[in-house]
Amino acid sequence: MKAIDLRSDTVTKPTPAMRRAMMEAEVGDDVYGEDPTVNRLERRAAEIAGKEAALFVPTGTMGNTIAVKLLTEHGQEVICDSRAHLLDYELSMVAWFSGCVVRAIPTADGILSWDEVRRQIRAVNPYSAPTGLVAIENTHNMHGGTVYPIQTIREICDGAHERGLKVHMDGARIFNAAAATGLPVSEIAAAADTVMFCLSKALGAPAGSMLAGPAALMAKGRLYRKRLGGGMRQVGVLAAAGLVALEETPALLAQDHANARFLAEGLARIPGIAIDPGKVATNIVVFDVAATNLAPVEISARLKQSGVLLNPINERQMRAVTHYDVARAACQQALEALAEAVTR
Ligand code: TLP
Numbered sequence: 001m002k003a004i005d006l007r008s009d010t011v012t013k014p015t016p017a018m019r020r021a022m023m024e025a026e027v028g029d030d031v032y033g034e035d036p037t038v039n040r041l042e043r044r045a046a047e048i049a050g051k052e053a054a055l056f057v058p059t060g061t062m063g064n065t066i067a068v069k070l071l072t073e074h075g076q077e078v079i080c081d082s083r084a085h086l087l088d089y090e091l092s093m094v095a096w097f098s099g100c101v102v103r104a105i106p107t108a109d110g111i112l113s114w115d116e117v118r119r120q121i122r123a124v125n126p127y128s129a130p131t132g133l134v135a136i137e138n139t140h141n142m143h144g145g146t147v148y149p150i151q152t153i154r155e156i157c158d159g160a161h162e163r164g165l166k167v168h169m170d171g172a173r174i175f176n177a178a179a180a181t182g183l184p185v186s187e188i189a190a191a192a193d194t195v196m197f198c199l200s201k202a203l204g205a206p207a208g209s210m211l212a213g214p215a216a217l218m219a220k221g222r223l224y225r226k227r228l229g230g231g232m233r234q235v236g237v238l239a240a241a242g243l244v245a246l247e248e249t250p251a252l253l254a255q256d257h258a259n260a261r262f263l264a265e266g267l268a269r270i271p272g273i274a275i276d277p278g279k280v281a282t283n284i285v286v287f288d289v290a291a292t293n294l295a296p297v298e299i300s301a302r303l304k305q306s307g308v309l310l311n312p313i314n315e316r317q318m319r320a321v322t323h324y325d326v327a328r329a330a331c332q333q334a335l336e337a338l339a340e341a342v343t344r
Helices: 016-024 036-049 060-071 114-120 150-162 174-181 185-189 215-227 236-248 250-268 296-305 328-343
Strands: 053-057 077-081 101-105 131-137 166-170 194-198 209-213 284-288 317-321
Touching: 016 236, 036 053, 036 185, 036 194, 036 209, 036 236, 053 060, 053 215, 053 236, 060 131, 060 166, 060 194, 060 209, 060 215, 101 114, 114 150, 131 150, 150 166, 150 185, 174 185, 174 194, 174 250, 209 215, 236 250, 250 284, 250 317, 250 328, 296 317, 296 328
Parallel strands: 077 101, 077 131, 131 166, 166 194
Antiparallel strands: 053 209, 194 209, 284 317
């Protein structure tokens, strides 16, 4: 039996169209800038993001890392929310590569407001690390795929820019934000200096992310990418899948969102599980299992025995992520397995 894999949308397998495009991809040495497929992908990604240029990077982590390096100086502070991916899941690259410290703001749903950001900005003085950058995560992963209201993004970006700060958007799942709000990606990212988005998550490509922003910054970013070991040579084979992902998958995301809402509604009916389905706007469902009196790792292990893969994110919460490789029927099966796992 094929496992129902709700651990992440990173687990999607490339579609037949992606595999065909990969096989037929025209390639060259991308370190010389000679891979025509990568060049095409970078132009297309820039166009979609509404930025001058884009850079193909192997991972979202590398995209965020390069963005932070481009937009800060050594010793500055980066403001983000307290459960941001770049704080909790990127091996302290903000410190390791850019020499910055993080000022984390706790939030109810991962969405920062300008007022919260404003109060944390440190001016140059004899004690503090001066603030250099604000990083916002849209959609917000660990808070359950929450989406920034466009007005909030504009307020944060305008406010930050007025104070001489930069803004990076970790838009790993910005296409989910676009599907949920009906706004084009370019509009969502417009006010931010740089935006990173992943081809390898809900869009379904086997690997790769894009960093987009001003041309001069992206040219410098190419050098940081090389420093980090991201000069990938004939990588048009991957870019080809990315191009297919950009054209084909965005239209399918609404189905993933409907499936996530369906999962959330089912979860809310299982005794001991707490979730507000009304808050599930995209493809990530984070739910609290504390009242089941079972540890999330135990629930995860029981689910695995019934062919459902679903990970804990801490001692009380678990995360289910929908994507094109899980259909509605699989979500129903996962709900039945969960109900069984927590009552067994
Ligand atoms: N997220 C992964 C794990 O690392 C948690 C997942 O399964 O969701 N920004 C955001 C918001 C992300 O969710 C991720 C990956 C990244 C950046 C990093 O992307 P990769 O994994 O390509 O380095």
